Amino acid sequence: MNDAARARLAVGALAAILAITASWWALALWPAGPSTPEWMLRTREVCFGTTPDGLPNAGGWILLIGQPIGMIVLLAVVWPGELRAGLATLLIGVPGQIAVGSVAAVVLLGVWTAGVRVRTAGLEPFATGNADVAAQLTRVHDIPAALALTDQRGAEVTLDRFRGRPVLVTFAYAHCETVCPRIVSDVLDAGRLAGQPDPAVLIVTLDPWRDTPSRLPAVAEAWALGETAHVLSGEPDRVERTLNAWRVPRVRNERTGAIAHPTVVYVIDREGRIAYVVSGGAGTIAAAVGAL
Numbered sequence: 001m002n003d004a005a006r007a008r009l010a011v012g013a014l015a016a017i018l019a020i021t022a023s024w025w026a027l028a029l030w031p032a033g034p035s036t037p038e039w040m041l042r043t044r045e046v047c048f049g050t051t052p053d054g055l056p057n058a059g060g061w062i063l064l065i066g067q068p069i070g071m072i073v074l075l076a077v078v079w080p081g082e083l084r085a086g087l088a089t090l091l092i093g094v095p096g097q098i099a100v101g102s103v104a105a106v107v108l109l110g111v112w113t114a115g116v117r118v119r120t121a122g123l124e125p126f127a128t129g130n131a132d133v134a135a136q137l138t139r140v141h142d143i144p145a146a147l148a149l150t151d152q153r154g155a156e157v158t159l160d161r162f163r164g165r166p167v168l169v170t171f172a173y174a175h176c177e178t179v180c181p182r183i184v185s186d187v188l189d190a191g192r193l194a195g196q197p198d199p200a201v202l203i204v205t206l207d208p209w210r211d212t213p214s215r216l217p218a219v220a221e222a223w224a225l226g227e228t229a230h231v232l233s234g235e236p237d238r239v240e241r242t243l244n245a246w247r248v249p250r251v252r253n254e255r256t257g258a259i260a261h262p263t264v265v266y267v268i269d270r271e272g273r274i275a276y277v278v279s280g281g282a283g284t285i286a287a288a289v290g291a292l
Contacts, residue, residue, distance in 0.1 A: 007086035010079040017075065018103065021068040022110060028056050028064055029117045042251055045260040049178040055118065057178045137288055142274040144169070144266065145245035149204065149232035152216035157202065157230050159272055166199035166289050167268035171248050173207035173259060174219045183263045183280055184223050190285035191228065199267075199289050201229035206250055206259050208239035267292070 027040070028048045048060030056064060076083060090096035147169070148158045159167060168187045172180035184203060191198045203223075205211035211219060211233050219231050233239060243250065250261040267276040267288045276288040 003082070003085065004089075006079065006082040007089060009086075010075065010082040011086035011090060013075055013079075014072070014083065015103075017068060017071045018107070021064075022106075024064055024067075025110065025114060028060060029114055031117070042260045045178070046251075046253065046258070059178075137276050137278065137284075137291070139276065139291075140274055144268060144272070144274050145242070145247075147202070147204070147232075147242060147246075149234045149239065149242060150213045150216070151230035151232055152220035152225070153230075154213070157232055159202075159268065162200045162268075163272050164270050165197050166194070166270060166292055167202060168199050168285065168289070169202045169204065169246075169266040169268060170264065171204050171206050171243065171246075171261060173205050174211050174215070174222065175207060175257060176259065179261075179263050181223075183265070186263075186280050186282045186285060187265060188223075188225070188229060189282035190289065193282060193286035194289040198228050201225070203229070203231045204242060204246075204248075205231065205233045205239060206243065206248070206261055207257070208233050208236040210257070 024047075028044060044056075048063060049057030087100075090100060144159060146158075148156055151157045159169075168190065170183055170187050172184055174180075187201050187203070191201055203225075205219075211231070213233050216231050216233055220229075223229075223231065225231060234242075246266075248261065248264065250259050252259050263280040265278050265280060265285055266274050267278065267285065269275040269292045275292055278284050278288055
């Protein structure tokens with residue numbers, strides 16, 4: 001391969017890195033809505049992690065920023081002369097100058113758009129108080145599926161036990177380092193914000209193979225669960241049947257053990273019926289409880 005061919009290959013490699021980076025950032029930051037395909041949500045969760053505001057977690061940001069930089073640095077180290085020569089050749093002619101200018105403009109626009117997305121992602125969709133938040137939620141009156149599992153104290157917990165008080169039911173697992181700590185924090189904070197009587201909090205494990213009943217005390221301690229909060233597990237088959245009955249979508253990565261899942265919270269009213277189904281946010285959950 002001659003020098004000119006290597007120069008073209010180096011520029012082509014740089015263009016491929018930029019194109020791949022743009023596709024990664026689009027996948028990670030494109031706002032999700034009700035019509036977003038499930039495969040896209042799961043891909044984002046597996047590749048970049050997600051937080052309740054829809055942005056990547058810390059590991060996802062490291063990948064999005066560090067991977068392209070590392071690839072460009074590697075390219076500059078392996079083919080420094082070829083890359084300079086290829087860019088110089090490209091800038092000689094007007095078409096090449098237009099192409100480079102267009103790419104630069106697209107990069108700047110992408111950076112600006114990403115900045116706007118990050119700045120606006122954390123804004124509360126409802127900022128006029130709990131009453132307005134509750135008014136935006138859809139009230140349902142569904143009968144919940146059966147739930148009878150073991151908590152961190154070794155007791156069997158059922159929904160009937162809490163008849164007469166609100167209950168928050170959500171799903172997480174101890175080895176999760178992305179959305180689970182946030183959703184656990186949200187339901188616990190919501191319980192405190194909701195006032196008296198505090199709603200009971202039931203957190204059903206998504207990973208009964210590792211979150212066994214014997215490990216639940218350690219899980220409860222790590223999550224700082226109080227007296228009104230319960231983490232639930234049991235035999236894997238029994239937990240899986242419970243998750244299926246509650247229609248909790250989940251995908252387990254057999255290589256890493258990570259489980260992709262939504263951040264769903266069921267708000268159960270005092271009569272034992274599902275009143276609201278929300279996707280997180282302590283203020284939103286507390287507003288739903290207050291509207292019961």
